[in-house]
Amino acid sequence: MLFLVNKLRDIRLQTGMSVSELARRSGTTRQTITNIELHGQEPGVKLALQIAQALNKDAKDIFFDDFVIQGLQKSFV
DSSP, X not given: OOOSOOOHHHHHHXXXXXXXXXXXXXXXXXXXXXXXXXXXXXXXXXXXXXXXXXXXXOHHHHHSOHHHHHHHHHHTO
């Protein structure tokens, strides 16, 4: 899976949620969240959706750039 942007850390900080809390709410480990945020590890679809749900966000808002999404949508029309 190719995520074009990773805004996870910024969004998590905006919500005031710790890495530990996000990990617990999304059913993963602190290490996994840290690897996604700092090292560019790409979560699978299931984990990306669980993270988004834990943050009350849409997965595309965390892992994709709106400009890129619009370009992709235009290419499929």
